[in-house]
Amino acid sequence: MASLxxxxxxxxxxxxxxxxxxLEPLGHWQTYEVFILRTRGSHAQHVGxxxxxDAEMALILAKExxxxxxxxxxxxxxxxxxxxxxxxxxxxxxxxATDKTYREPQGYLHTRERLNKYRDRLKPSxx
Amino acid sequence: xxxxxxxxxxxxxxxxxxxxxRHAEWIGLGPILEEDIAFASIAQDETGHAQAYxxxxxxxxxxxxxxxxxxxxxxxxxxxxLVELPNFEYDYGLALMRHFLYDxxxxxxxxxxxxxxxxxxxxxxCRLLREExxxxxxxxxxxxxxxxxxxxxxxxxxxxLNQLLPYAWMLFEELPNEEEIVAAxxxxxxxxxxxxxxxxxxxxxxxxxxxLSPPRPDQLLPLQGARRGxxxxxxxxxxxEMTEVVASDPEAEW
Amino acid sequence: xYGNLTIRPEDxxxxxxxxxxxxxxxxxxxxxxxxxxEKIEPHDWMPFEYRRQLIRLIEQHAHSEIIGALPEGTWITxxxxxxxxxxxxxxxxxxxxHAQLLYSAAETLGKSRExxxxxxxxxxxxxxxxxxxxxxxxxxxxVIAWLVDxxxxxxxxxxxxxxxxxxxxALERICWEESFHLKYGYDSVVYLATGTPRxxxxxxxxxxxxxxxxxxxxxxxxxxxxxxxxxxxxxxxLATNDEMRQQFLDMYVPKIWELGLTIPDPYLRKxxxxxxxxYSDPDWDEFWRVINGDxxxxxxxxxxxxxxxxxxxxxxxxxxxxxxxxxxPLA
Numbered sequence: 001m002a003s004l005x006x007x008x009x010x011x012x013x014x015x016x017x018x019x020x021x022x023l024e025p026l027g028h029w030q031t032y033e034v035f036i037l038r039t040r041g042s043h044a045q046h047v048g049x050x051x052x053x054d055a056e057m058a059l060i061l062a063k064e065x066x067x068x069x070x071x072x073x074x075x076x077x078x079x080x081x082x083x084x085x086x087x088x089x090x091x092x093x094x095x096x097a098t099d100k101t102y103r104e105p106q107g108y109l110h111t112r113e114r115l116n117k118y119r120d121r122l123k124p125s126x127x
Numbered sequence: 128x129x130x131x132x133x134x135x136x137x138x139x140x141x142x143x144x145x146x147x148x149r150h151a152e153w154i155g156l157g158p159i160l161e162e163d164i165a166f167a168s169i170a171q172d173e174t175g176h177a178q179a180y181x182x183x184x185x186x187x188x189x190x191x192x193x194x195x196x197x198x199x200x201x202x203x204x205x206x207x208x209l210v211e212l213p214n215f216e217y218d219y220g221l222a223l224m225r226h227f228l229y230d231x232x233x234x235x236x237x238x239x240x241x242x243x244x245x246x247x248x249x250x251x252x253c254r255l256l257r258e259e260x261x262x263x264x265x266x267x268x269x270x271x272x273x274x275x276x277x278x279x280x281x282x283x284x285x286x287x288l289n290q291l292l293p294y295a296w297m298l299f300e301e302l303p304n305e306e307e308i309v310a311a312x313x314x315x316x317x318x319x320x321x322x323x324x325x326x327x328x329x330x331x332x333x334x335x336x337x338x339l340s341p342p343r344p345d346q347l348l349p350l351q352g353a354r355r356g357x358x359x360x361x362x363x364x365x366x367x368e369m370t371e372v373v374a375s376d377p378e379a380e381w
Numbered sequence: 382x383y384g385n386l387t388i389r390p391e392d393x394x395x396x397x398x399x400x401x402x403x404x405x406x407x408x409x410x411x412x413x414x415x416x417x418x419e420k421i422e423p424h425d426w427m428p429f430e431y432r433r434q435l436i437r438l439i440e441q442h443a444h445s446e447i448i449g450a451l452p453e454g455t456w457i458t459x460x461x462x463x464x465x466x467x468x469x470x471x472x473x474x475x476x477x478x479h480a481q482l483l484y485s486a487a488e489t490l491g492k493s494r495e496x497x498x499x500x501x502x503x504x505x506x507x508x509x510x511x512x513x514x515x516x517x518x519x520x521x522x523x524v525i526a527w528l529v530d531x532x533x534x535x536x537x538x539x540x541x542x543x544x545x546x547x548x549x550x551a552l553e554r555i556c557w558e559e560s561f562h563l564k565y566g567y568d569s570v571v572y573l574a575t576g577t578p579r580x581x582x583x584x585x586x587x588x589x590x591x592x593x594x595x596x597x598x599x600x601x602x603x604x605x606x607x608x609x610x611x612x613x614x615x616x617x618x619l620a621t622n623d624e625m626r627q628q629f630l631d632m633y634v635p636k637i638w639e640l641g642l643t644i645p646d647p648y649l650r651k652x653x654x655x656x657x658x659x660y661s662d663p664d665w666d667e668f669w670r671v672i673n674g675d676x677x678x679x680x681x682x683x684x685x686x687x688x689x690x691x692x693x694x695x696x697x698x699x700x701x702x703x704x705x706x707x708x709x710p711l712a
Contacts, residue, residue, distance in 0.1 A: 005455040023495040049710035061161040155450035158693025160481040167474035280699035372461040381461035
């Protein structure tokens with residue numbers, strides 16, 4: 001059956017004679033991780049990865065795959081293999097074993113109570 | 128004078144329309160997904176530029192962008208033959224080289240048009256240059272990378288350059304009524320733009336170790352007259368395809 | 382766009398054994414995490430079968446996107462006005478972009494993009510059947526963009542409640558972009574439905590041709606497809622094929638009727654007692670025939686993908702750095 005696609009009709013008959021050569025490892029290049037700065041003053045955010053032959057090309061290609069619609073003021077790319085990560089087995093690293101509220105604002109919820117008590121004490125007794 | 132303005136704007140717009148059309152033929156067939164996406168954006172941008180140019184004519188009471196692009200008689204097109212060329216064997220070297228040569232020219236043209244005494248054109252040029260920046264970054268990086276890579280890539284680029292150069296040269300063929308256009312301050316002379324274009328592509332081609340030898344007159348001769356209505360042999364098929372749906376039901380809105 | 386994960390009996394037999402070989406303590410922790418509604422991330426321990434089924438699911442989804450770019454890509458050069466031409470370019474570009482995102486998500490599970498594409502081109506790995514049908518007229522592109530993408534949204538929204546982090550992150554963006562496709566498709570369909578007699582006829586004709594592939598889109602009926610409690614427990618599969626098909630019919634049949642179109646199934650009706658849609662058998666034998674390679678466009682679709690890969694080979698090879706080293710992408 002002749003193709004209904006005019007582009008493909010133009011490519012015939014070569015189309016039907018392409019040998020099924022498999023792609024080799026790295027046939028689609030290595031990967032980069034892409035970070036996007038959505039507005040000035042915001043943190044860069046990881047948005048995904050892409051395949052590119054080098055960092056400069058990665059930036060050019062990331063621009064259209066990761067910023068063609070979303071608001072963006074800057075892009076970063078990092079070779080995937082330069083990133084180190086903590087193991088999921090070490091997720092407990094992030095859990096405190098003892099009460100650490102002394103270093104959080106919520107640890108200081110009773111200051112006003114203390115002051116109020118003191119002022120109550122200072123009040124002349126009603127006798 | 129309005130005819131002169133129309134023919135100037137049509138030559139700009141038709142180039143954009145058809146280069147966008149040809150670039151769009153690559154969507155879904157690009158050499159790698161990431162590049163497929165990037166090139167599809169460039170195709171959209173160019174098509175959008177065409178629409179914006181035609182709109183300048185609509186704004187002065189002439190036809191609408193859709194009428195110009197999809198319902199105009201083929202003899203009224205003013206595109207350069209460079210943008211009518213098909214993608215032949217789907218050699219990405221050829222696609223990139225055309226993109227490079229064309230976008231260098233577009234950039235030169237737009238930079239000049241920023242100073243146009245026809246204010247709507249000047250305003251539009253300022254806006255379009257924003258997208259042109261990415262096109263140029265994309266084009267020159269690819270040409271430099273491939274030019275400095277393997278022997279195969281280099282020779283593909285060189286033969287693409289040899290094949291396309293006479294066509295690209297003719298992007299700057301003198302426009303009909305060019306004297307009036309220049310006198311009105313709408314656009315500088317084509318020879319001036321041509322000079323700037325060569326200055327823009329030369330250093331990149333050198334960096335890519337590609338050699339540029341000016342086309343011979345016998346190569347240019349058959350390409351003459353595009354801005355006066357002489358179409359390339361490839362136009363007829365392109366036009367039939369582009370207007371196929373519209374022609375199937377001329378009364379319809381889509 | 383995307384079709385459904387089809388689970389074959391032979392796969393289930395294989396995984397039944399393998400899951401039993403997994404470390405029971407780790408497996409219990411893994412399942413408890415999913416039960417709590419937490420997501421699994423690429424570096425987490427996961428049962429081999431979870432990994433394998435997810436790769437299959439995401440890979441099929443990615444293939445469907447890249448192949449799905451072809452039937453509509455056909456019409457870009459023929460689109461009838463600027464608005465449609467630009468929108469169609471953007472839509473097909475999105476499909477390529479979705480393939481990129483999904484291949485990346487699948488890569489995090491340890492299969493490289495090259496291996497996935499090789500499996501696509503050799504026919505080992507499947508993609509959604511719906512893309513093995515041709516887009517014969519402009520109206521086909523409108524019907525695809527509206528109804529096939531509507532089906533895809535139902536499917537993907539369901540999948541986006543799944544357990545695997547990279548996949549749901551990709552789906553979040555994909556669903557957003559698909560909603561543009563749906564609006565574009567509906568707008569195109571409405572123009573045809575409210576247009577000239579010739580346009581209406583063209584639209585009805587396209588609907589007639591696409592109805593069956595769309596009914597097939599969600600996969601075989603629940604009575605024929607093998608379900609596994611495991612995949613549901615692991616939140617790899619979140620709704621049955623029939624559930625999704627019913628949801629689609631609920632949402633879109635009234636909209637199709639509103640346009641005055643005829644759905645080519647005289648038995649289609651909503652049973653007022655059960656609240657379920659009833660329809661005639663959409664020929665599931667055809668579904669299996671097409672999945673096994675014998676559809677109207679299977680051969681062309683793969684030939685075109687192979688063509689694109691081969692045409693791009695010298696480009697990719699030329700600028701690949703000798704020092705390049707592949708590592709699995711992070712997320």
